[in-house]
Amino acid sequence: MTEYLNVGKIVNTHGVQGELRVLSVTDFAMERFAPGNELALFKPGEQKPTRVKILTHRQHKNFDLITLENVYNIKLAEELKNSELKIERDRVQALPKGEYYHHEILGCQIVGEDGTVVGVIKEVLSTGANDVWIAKGANGKEQLIPFIPSVVLDVNVADKIVTIEIIEGLLN
CATH class of the missing domain: 2.40.30.60 (RimM)
Structure with a gap:
């Protein structure tokens, strides 16, 4: 189909x-x-x-x-x-390395590099400077994850997993 x-x-x-x-x-x-x-x-x-x-x-x-x-x-x-x-x-044409379509990101699970599960990406906000991913955690809390190199370490769209560095103050 x-x-x-x-x-x-x-x-x-x-x-x-x-x-x-x-x-x-x-x-x-x-x-x-x-x-x-x-x-x-x-x-x-x-x-x-x-x-x-x-x-x-x-x-x-x-x-x-x-x-x-x-x-x-x-x-x-x-x-x-x-x-x-x-x-x-x-x-749909391929994007340059490090760029993703929203449909590729939605549904990805965000995990910290230590394996901590942060949540699943439910929405992508375009801010002009960079995208911000809204992830919903198991506890129901929403986390705002900026799509910037210092936070997002790896994006694996095939396995639907995004690895981030959990810097101080990032998660609520």
Whole structure:
């Protein structure tokens, strides 16, 4: 079964010519929404995607505006509101060493270099300077782990284990 990753959500229409307002959730918007690219469109409540082809893409304020093949008026565009745009996992390009997609990090267990279990990564926050991983421990407490070299010693996405140095004041 094909696995898909979210790249954006159609939140509204823009104008009357079928342009769609997309709230992007990808770091690669220029590539994902490039004219000619194909994505999987999941309408609300549907499990099976429809293949769509991007015709145009531009950015406007905090949104990506796209047009799709065969969506040429507001009536057709309205039918796509709240749909998810996704890409097949096997079409995702490799990142440079030391960089990870959020889906690779989520669910990883964080352990100290001494074997202390800190918790499981439930969320990734992008702060601008560095990501912060929110891990939930067995005791239910949330731990904030900064993704910086002095704290994160090793990331093994295959085994879903992240090893950190537990510096003073890091854990609550």
